[in-house]
Amino acid sequence: MTRAPRRGPYVCGLDAAMDVVSGKWKVLILWELEHHGIRRFAELRRGLTGVSEKMLTQHLREMEQDGLIHREVHPEVPPRVEYSLTEHGIALNRALEPLGFWGRDRLRREGISTVEREGVVERRCTAAS
Amino acid sequence: MTRAPRRGPYVCGLDAAMDVVSGKWKVLILWELEHHGIRRFAELRRGLTGVSEKMLTQHLREMEQDGLIHREVHPEVPPRVEYSLTEHGIALNRALEPLGFWGRDRLRREGISTVEREGVVERRCTAAS
DNA sequence: TGGGGTACGCACCTTCGGGTAAGTACAGGA
DNA sequence: TCCTGTACTTACCCGAAGGTGCGTACCCCA
Numbered sequence: 001m002t003r004a005p006r007r008g009p010y011v012c013g014l015d016a017a018m019d020v021v022s023g024k025w026k027v028l029i030l031w032e033l034e035h036h037g038i039r040r041f042a043e044l045r046r047g048l049t050g051v052s053e054k055m056l057t058q059h060l061r062e063m064e065q066d067g068l069i070h071r072e073v074h075p076e077v078p079p080r081v082e083y084s085l086t087e088h089g090i091a092l093n094r095a096l097e098p099l100g101f102w103g104r105d106r107l108r109r110e111g112i113s114t115v116e117r118e119g120v121v122e123r124r125c126t127a128a129s
Numbered sequence: 130m131t132r133a134p135r136r137g138p139y140v141c142g143l144d145a146a147m148d149v150v151s152g153k154w155k156v157l158i159l160w161e162l163e164h165h166g167i168r169r170f171a172e173l174r175r176g177l178t179g180v181s182e183k184m185l186t187q188h189l190r191e192m193e194q195d196g197l198i199h200r201e202v203h204p205e206v207p208p209r210v211e212y213s214l215t216e217h218g219i220a221l222n223r224a225l226e227p228l229g230f231w232g233r234d235r236l237r238r239e240g241i242s243t244v245e246r247e248g249v250v251e252r253r254c255t256a257a258s
Numbered sequence: 259t260g261g262g263g264t265a266c267g268c269a270c271c272t273t274c275g276g277g278t279a280a281g282t283a284c285a286g287g288a
Numbered sequence: 289t290c291c292t293g294t295a296c297t298t299a300c301c302c303g304a305a306g307g308t309g310c311g312t313a314c315c316c317c318a
Binding site for chain 4: 259260261262263264265266267268269270271272273274275276277278279280281282283284285286287288
């Protein structure tokens, strides 16, 4: 999996963008990297409360294949891998901002409260959405 | 289903927006209604090549609950039901436009071709994405 | 007289996304 | 000597998303 059913015949650009973004943690990862610049695997894992290691690596690999993030391995003895956004990833974040604003308006008029957590999640809610 | 697992505790506005839009045919329905104004059930079904009747009704119901579309039943003898966008649905479409542009750029630089079909699909590809 | 269209509802089935738990190789600290 | 941390991989499992197919009540058209 992870790569077989992707890049399916898209019907339009929006379709292709949604494919790249679909996945429970994709947008969270995008925002983590946006606000921190560079993050290590364990830092991302701690930032995205509730993510499993399997899903995190799987999503990171897909996003790397999609050209959204850059992965740099440092061949050190405690292994060190650093993730950061590519220019395409940064552009994606920009393109997602209006959607974030719309969603925040929706939450407000529906009276739905967001989950309060520590760390990046807070920053996301105060930043763009 | 259709309503139980939705409106889950969102982590931010973008999260809430993605929830509303997630579903194989949601954005397609949005664009169909955007470009036609008012559509009947069978018209939507013909416009979204490959959608099953079950999925179409299911998605339409969810989007109605989310306040994205308006459903008007005409009590006639061949039943007639008309769907149109609400103001929130229109705003959502606006918020999705940048994402559509980003996706189209992605398709272009990846050299991925979109599926060529008749009808609305064409219009979507030429309009915003 | 039967075939097709309208707008669905319902039951069943398959597929896939995501979660859980364990294992890996190596090193530093208690 | 064992435990923890790093950055994963692998196998297994579950539930939800989505697809298929049938039934419905009524009508028009050939």
